[in-house]
Amino acid sequence: MARVSSVAQPVRDLAGGEDHFEVDAATVRALLAALDARYPGLGELVRSQMAIAIDGELHHDALDEPLAPDSEVVLIPRIVGG
Secondary structure, eight states: OEEEEOOOHHHHHHTTTOOEEEEOOSBHHHHHHHHHHHSTTHHHHHHHHEEEEETTEEESSOTTOBOOTTOEEEEEEOOOOO
16 A cells, blocks of 8 residues: 655645555555545645655656555645746
8 A cells, every 4th residue: 555644734634634644546546536535625635736756756747657555655735936
């Protein structure tokens, strides 16, 4: 199972205070669907407001990225400039 973590407050708010999850998913898209099923709204929050690092590598368009059973996924708030 992929290990997912985030220190972002919006993630913790939707996940009842949790900031670490284990999710069985083969792709980031499947991971977000599983998170959304477990914590309604969390998958959409990640899609719209977070960057995703997989095993230490930041991905900007990660939906179709594969996940290994032991992948470490970190959800990072996007930095928006103006």
